[in-house]
Amino acid sequence: MQKICTKNETKSISSCTDTNLVSAQNEVGKSGLTRRSFLKTSAAFAGAAAAICSVGCSAIAPGGKVNSEAEEQVFTGMCIANCNGACRLAITVREGKIVSTTMAEFPDPDYNRICLKGLNHPLRIYGPLRLKYPMRRVGERGADQWEQITWDEALTLLTDTWENVRNKYGASANAISAGAVRLGSLAPTMLSGMIGGTSLAASDDQAVDYIMPQCIGRTLLCSGSEPRDIKNAKKIFSWGCNPTNSNLQQVHWLLDALDNGAKLVAVGPNFTHMAAKADRFIRIKQGTDAVMFMALSNYLVKNDLADLTFLAEQTVAPFLVKASDKTYLRASDLGIELPEPVINPQTGEAIDLPIVVGQDGMPTVMGAITDPKIEGNFTFGEHKVTTAYSLLLDAIAPYTLEKAEEICGVSVADGEWIASLFADKEPLAVTALPGMDHYYNGHQPYHAMAALLMVSGHLGSPGNGSYYATYLTGGAVNWAAIYMPSDYPPSPEIPWTSLNDVCEKKTFNGHPQEIKSIVIWGKEAISGQMDKKRLLQSFDQMELVTVVDLEMNDTARYADLILPVAYFFESIDCAVTGTSHSYNILGEQAIEPLYESLNDYDIVVKIAEKLGLKWPYASKEDFLRVGFDSDLYKAAGITFDKLKEEKVMNSVPAFMLNEEGCLILGAGGVYGTDTGKAQFYLETVEPRVVTGIDFDKDSVRLPAWDPPYEAWDESEAAKKYSINLLQSHSKWRSHSTFAKAEWLRELVPEPVIYISPEDAAKRSIENGDIVKVYNDRGYVVIKALIDSGIAPGSSDLPKGFHLTDFIEGHYNELSHNAFHPFTVNNCFSDVRIEIEKYNGEVG
Amino acid sequence: MAENNSVSKNKSAEERESISAQRSSRGSGGLIAIVIAAVIAVAGIALWIYQLSDGLVNTNMRNLSSWGLYLIMFMLFVGLSAGGLIISSVPRVFGVKGFGGIGKVATWVSICCTALAVAFVVVDLGGPQRLWELVAFANMSSPLMWDIIVLSVYLIISVVYLWATMRFENGTGSSTALRILSVFALISAVMVHTVTAWIFGLQIAREFWYTALLGPWFVSSALLSGLALILIVVVVLRKAGYLELEESNIRRMAVLLGVFTAVDLYFFGCDLLTSGFPGGSGAEVVALLTTGVLAPYFWVEVIAGVVTMVIAFTPSLRNPGPIVIAAALSIVAILCKRIQLMIGGFQIPNMDLPGVTTGPELTGGGQAFADVAAALVYFPSPLEFGVTIGVVSLGAFMLLLGLRMLPLKPKEQE
Amino acid sequence: MRLGMVIDTRRCFGCQTCAVACKSANNLPNNNWWNRVLTEGGENMDCPAGDYEKGYSLTFLPTSCQHCDNPACTRACPVGATSKREDGVVFQDYDKCIGCRMCVAACPYNGVRIFNWEEPEYYLDFALGDKDIPAHQKHVVEKCTFCAHRLAQGKTPACMVLCPARARFWGDLDDPESEVSKLINKRKYKQLLTDRGTNPSVYYLV
Incomplete structure (x- = not known):
């Protein structure tokens, strides 16, 4: 890594008496020598005090003293990391740069929160992985070779592809995957409507x-x-x-x-x-x-x-x-x-x-x-x-x-x-x-x-x-406003977990279906969805894979076209969903979008222009105003303009809360179900998504149990592989967000699989050995640590790493796309693997 | 051990240099040796400058092992120095027969060692340009401050003592004054190494170091190593024709060497027993030394000590050849002792709960050297060896120059 | 006045937020951590000791300078670069430090003192964190100063702003009405290395 130093102030070196150090100011922070003088040891010859010695003046930099005269401005915002924390942030800007993101208080301090991850934002904003300008792939997919193009070229490529694909395969062959926590960043969900394309819906935590x-x-x-x-x-x-x-x-x-x-x-x-x-x-x-x-x-x-x-x-x-x-x-x-x-x-x-x-x-x-x-x-x-x-x-x-x-x-x-x-x-x-x-x-x-x-x-x-x-969960948002009617018939949603099947078999729910282009807006699919190898095969049969994101993560690496999006604090917005508290939070714009990035909303507006569509909103703020225009928000007294003033507002009307200020599920014996009662019996059974795959509806009306698909000693996979792979949430990450935040990397620098002492002993694996983790679908080579808390037959490979972190392979080669047709849900933990000591070359 | 080899290589280089230097005391051979020593010293200084500018990161010292080779050598050279001065002052103090008038040579060796000790402290410092603060902001509760004061006083006394010896030993001037001076020299020599011991021995934080015995023990090690160094130097000078010395003197010094070794090992034994007897954490320390990662250094010291005593106490072996070997082994033994002390203080941390490790990784060269002694918490890096060789060469340079230019021969032989 | 810390190890779950808060507010150079959350459990960070039959144990010890009442370091520093202030904070003056590392040797709490072995490096080319922090210097020792620059403005030390577990407390141990005094009167606690005579000002509730 390049040696980088902080700014230096001359006054902190005035404590040194050697005048030659004054010249050191000019070369402060660099390696290499400055002018120096040195006196040989005089003690041996002059009998002087022993402690005086040569003054080999070096570039002992006075240190990166911050300019304490600098003005600071503090903006309000929130951390968006898909962890449901949705912490309110105080964003400090000094000399035009965001220098810290720390806790900002909630009206009820009981909700005050911040975590180790949210403190790392400046590293992501200005870090080396930040995507700066639109890029187009020039080498093999995944080779990380790009040419810079203009926004116009990029959006022309995108919209032209949509048109070509529509002409060849039908409008539904263009897929869009978008979702967000903030209202303005939900604008991309309008795209599928705008082009009659297929929406790729989340398949995580859906059971x-x-x-x-x-x-x-x-x-x-x-x-x-x-x-x-x-x-x-x-x-x-x-x-x-x-x-x-x-x-x-x-x-x-x-x-x-x-x-x-x-x-x-x-x-x-x-x-x-x-x-x-x-x-x-x-x-x-x-x-x-x-x-x-x-x-x-x-x-x-x-x-x-x-x-x-x-x-x-x-x-x-x-x-x-x-x-x-x-x-x-x-x-x-x-x-x-x-x-x-x-x-x-x-x-x-x-x-x-x-x-x-x-x-x-x-x-x-x-x-x-x-x-x-x-x-x-x-x-x-x-x-x-x-x-x-x-x-x-x-x-x-x-x-x-x-x-x-x-x-x-x-x-x-x-x-x-x-x-x-x-x-x-x-x-x-x-x-x-x-x-x-x-x-x-x-x-x-x-x-x-x-x-x-x-x-x-x-x-x-x-x-x-x-x-x-x-x-x-965004129940109060005026979702009708987040829908853009188009000239094309609406396409059904396809869940992410079905994507690979659709691309391979060219059918969905009994109808022919192709997916020939995809826009992945703010989602780390390569590490976060299932079966990386199949996903790359799906990409390869598409005409264009577009990724819109903040950082060069794994999904961006495998894209054809990259669009750089502005960071959370580079545009005004507000949190309306995906939080573990009931507050809507305003996110002020603290700095201008860096490099050539644009915020999600502005990109959508540009696309609409390219498509020749009439955009109904005069500005992002107008869009936000409309999103807040709902009965539920009215009941809570929230409008966007009010939120701009108050910065944070509770979206639950006070009359719904009990004396402790809590919203209790089932209070008064009334449950928000079809019958108004708590239901252990499901009268109505519908698959969460209609995939055309049959299942016995009666089998899900009442509690029941079927063994896991792979993570079970008598499964098909267990005939070859003896350990269940769990990929737990790590405290260092929110899925893969913050994967390269350097401070977090100092604490835990590399991916690790934790295994039980029994399984390690059986395989002659010692603490810290490099191991190969594999099954039929792929493999990954990483370090193993022994953890007596892991059950024999289980393992834990915490999430949150990129391709470049693995010695070989990728941990998401191990997962699969099987799903239960009732829930249509990713089975991240239902994976069976084998582990063995790695004998190849490392590093 | 690589480290031992390099030190004994230095010693033999010094020996070789002084031999050739003295073949003709003002001849070109001596000059060549002096020039070579000077060149190596300058190279060492250049490495030191590099260390200051690129950073101490080029050593293998890190936050959990924050002192290393430089202060090991510091301890060694304070001991060598104190020993030399004790040898030259004790006879005069007690009015007994000396060791053949080698006092001035011994004093000069001692002064060179003192200078080296100070130099090793300076090269270890992160901010030597702030040395003036030791005077301006002196914190009198610090053993390091005491040591700096005592070392300064000691150096002054040594130099004055040498000067006075040169001037007054032939009878002109007061021999009483000289005797009084030698008392001060003796006391300051004992204090200097005691106080050096206190830098380590007063630190209750480090189990390995914290013992009342450390003061006396350092003095016995000083006597042992200092005498050994003097022995080597005078035997070599004698062989080279620089001075004459009766063999009986050499043999008497050898016996003394044996006695000092016995005392030193006695202290070691007491300390080991006291640590190990109650079991518990002290036993961990004993295990570290006897069977753990420091075992090589422990056993070399013990075996070297036994061999020294055998040579010293066996009349048939008490000849200059074996005596020089015993002396060299003694210095190696004391060096091993310093290594045990320094590394031992860091090897068993007080708190070794897993967590993030702070500080930079070892450099490439540093890691390669560290791999040599895999389980040790610290092993010097190439740069540390380089600077050390440079500093020792500086000492050799001073020694040779002094031998060449100062009247250090026994007074009868001037 | 004696500023000190109380950390409730029954609540702390080792999330490392306090460690990162310190790092970010003080713009610590790369690989420097003044506050480290250590694992009291198994051989590896974040892993428990024990097994399922006999039971597991796992607690966390956020460890930084203990701001001892009888500090070994202040006695050892030859130039007084580390010193005990009136308010109890053991302070570190970078400008005075000569880099002898005597304090590192004297302090029994391995790892709380950090020496900058090279020119401090950072990931970005501008300073992050608070603006009043003393500049980090090569070849001097640094450590937690209880965010002395924040104390000077009457603000809260960075690690105390918000612990997600609400397990961290600080205040004047000499004031019987302070939160910290009340906690150590009410609850059982332990301290680190009490046999070294340092009398640390950090109390770990157990």
Whole structure:
């Protein structure tokens, strides 16, 4: 690395008496010698004091003293790193440069936050990886050889390609992948509409994000109570996740609960930093959590510990499922008409209420009685029905604690102990982060967990329920405004996880489908999506791969065309989604966009111009104003102009909050589901995305369990490969964001795979050895470290590195594109590998 | 060990130089040696300048092992110096027979060693241009400050002592004055190495260093190594015809060498036992020395000491040839001792919990040398060896020049 | 007055935010870390000791200058470049330091003192962080000074601005009403290397 020094001030070298040092000022900071004088040792000849010696004046630089006369200006903004922290930032600008990004306070200081990553922004803004101008690939794909072109040339290339592809393959062959946290940066989501192209939709965390709202509903904001509420829990389960790494801004409330005497139990395959705070760590086999949750429910039920009142009052337990079509028996089925129908406020129509059975055996509408039966088979008219609860009991019956011991590796004694915690009436919280989501069966654990919370009655009140889901999900935004009608018929979304299949087989959902161009806007797909080799093959059959990003990351490296985007602080914007708090935050413009970069919105405007479209907004601020123009924002008193003044505003109207200022999911027994109840039974089953791949709908109505796709000792992959690959969130990164932030690199300079002492010993691998990690799809060569917290048969290769960090190969060659057709979700952790000592040349 | 070889190579270079220098004391051979020494010294100074400008990063010292070869040599040369002066002053102080009038040579050797000791401190400093601060801002609670004061006083006394000896030993002037001066010389010689010991021995932070025994022990090592150096120098000068010396003197010095070795090893034994007996962290230190990464240096010292004592106490072996070998081994032994002390102080950290390591990596050359002694927390880099050789050559230069130009022969032989 | 720190190791989960906060505010040269969060557990950083049968242990020790009440370093420095201030901070004066590294040898807390072995290097060509920091110099020793430049303006040390775990506290240990005094009166704590007589001003709640 080039030797770079800070600015120097002459006054700090005045302390040196040797006048020759004055000349050193001129050469300060460079290596090499300056004028010097030296006196030979006089002691031997003159008997003078021994301490006087030669004064070999060197370029001892006075040091990079900052110009403390310089003016500083502090702007407000937020950190956007896809970690859900969405910390508010104070951005200090000095002599025209951003010199620090530090914590800015929230109106409620309980939400104050900053982390080690967010302090690194200046390094990314001015760092060597920053993309400076549009570039076009000139060598082999991935060879990192580029020629600089103008914006005009770049956008001409892009729009011409779109037209060529449209003419040859149809408009839907142009794909756009865009998404953002800030409103202005959501402008690129308009592109697919503008060109009639296909939107590539995110396929990450989609199992938990799809199933949880169906089970426990949503508040205004998300499928969980306000994160702060966890401090009211007396028992906390951190299950299949590691909040201290992935959601560190929310952990302090959990720690508050512990300080107040709450018990923490960590359940997962590997011992994590969250487990380090736990009273107990219980090891469970990857991908088997659904079994455990069902066994716990089963145990509670069998031992008369289930919360039958809660089930009757707040869940779908008493509803009657028709054997014929699996839907609920409703008033209309029995010809019941209410004198005063209940009207759905959104549709204005009368609700066809589900029927429940009274203790006297008579059917009546839901809400008419307070203690309906929750078990039993009945026949009313032609309808043979069973209560949803009875169906649940049938579903979980095979899963005893003994069965759980066999499948999950959790002892019966431990299972009973956990059950006793759930049986207790004190508030109980489970952190429902997406760790368990990353498997083929990723919806099952959350479904079973939600059922357990319902069976044990731990929902709908402070300290109870599931926590830490993404909070602010943009529900208030005027999304209709983020849609640009075009001359082309709208194209269906294709999930990212299907992309490689579509490119290979040229079909999607039973129709012919090509993807011949792609714009990847702000997404690190090569490291962050699945099966790198297949993805590159998909790229190779396209006419143009365009990447719009901040830094030369792996995806940019493999692009054909690169567009440099302005940094968060180089344009005005505001955070409206993807946060773990309920605040909308203003991001001021602190500096002008660097080099030739343009902010997302401006690029979209330029593209619209190129396409000859009439752009409806006079300015970015107008666009932002329209985005805030919704009923929900009005209720919260937020407009863009107000936000410009206030800088940060809570998007939840005050009247929705309880006395502690928290938004509680299921408060008052009302859940944001179709039925208004907590649902362990899914009456309506639709795939999250219609891919045309069939699955048995009945198999997902109730909690169930299927073994993982690869990460399982009896899987097909297990015949050849013996270790499960987990890629955990590292505290040093947010996925791959900050991958090259140099300060973080000093702390952890290279990728590492952690393996158990047992697996290491079997393979004669010692701590620090270089290993090859491989399976049928690819390999990577990296360093191995031994961690006794890793379960034998498991491993952990934390995310967040680029191609150039690996000795050979790439860690994303190991993943695959299999997905469950119900959730259409990336199974990052459902991967099987082998590890062996590496014998090749290193470095 | 590479380090030992380079030092003994230096010693033999010095020996060779002084031999050829004295074949004709004002002849061209001596001049050549002086010039060679000067050239190497200048090269060393050039390397030192490079070290100052490109940075001490070119040494292998780092934050967790922040002192190295330079201060090892500092310790060694203070010892050599103190020993030399003790040998030359003790006879006069106690009014006993000396060792054949080699006092002036011994004093001059001592002065050269002092100068080298100071030079080694200076080349170790990050900011030698700020040396004036030692006078302006002296912090009197610092053992380093004490040592600087004592070294300064000691150097002055040494020089005055030499001058006085040259002037007054033939009887002109007061022999009482000379005797008093020699008392001061003796005391300051003992103090200088005691105080040097305190730089290390008072640091409760470092288990390896923190012992009351270190002061007396450094004095015994000084006696041992200083006497050894004088022995080598006078035997060589005698062989070269620079001075005459009865063999009995040499043998008596050899016996003394054996006694000093015994005392030194006795101190070592006491310290090892005291460290190791209670078990615990002290036992870790003993293990480090006897079977751990410092074991080579430990065993060389012990075996060298035993061989020295055998030679010293076996009349049939007490001849100049073996005596010179014993003396050389003694210096090597004390050098090993300094290495153990310095590296040992850093080898076992007080806090070795895993975390980020601060500071730059070793340079390419530095890493190559460090790989030689893989498990040691520190091993000198090429630059350190280069500067060290340069500084030692400076000492050789001074020694040869002094032998050539000052009246240092025993008074009867002038 | 005796400024000191209290760190709650029951809460600290080793996120390293305080280490990076120090690094960024003080514009530390490359590879210099005044505050290091050490792992008390297994052989590797961030890994636990123990095993599943017997149980694991893993805690974190954010370690920087302990601002000792009886500092070994101030006694050892020959020119008084390191000195104990009235407010308890052990200060480091770069302009006085002669680079002898006596303080590094004297300090028992390995690694809290950093010597600049070469001209300080940075990743960018302009200074980041606070504007009143004393310039970093080659060949002098540097270390945590409790952000003396911030204290001079009545501001909070960078590492204390916000710990995500809310595990860090600082204040006047001589003031019985300060947060730090109350914490060490209420909670059990440990200190580092108390057998070296340094009387550190950092307390780790356990």
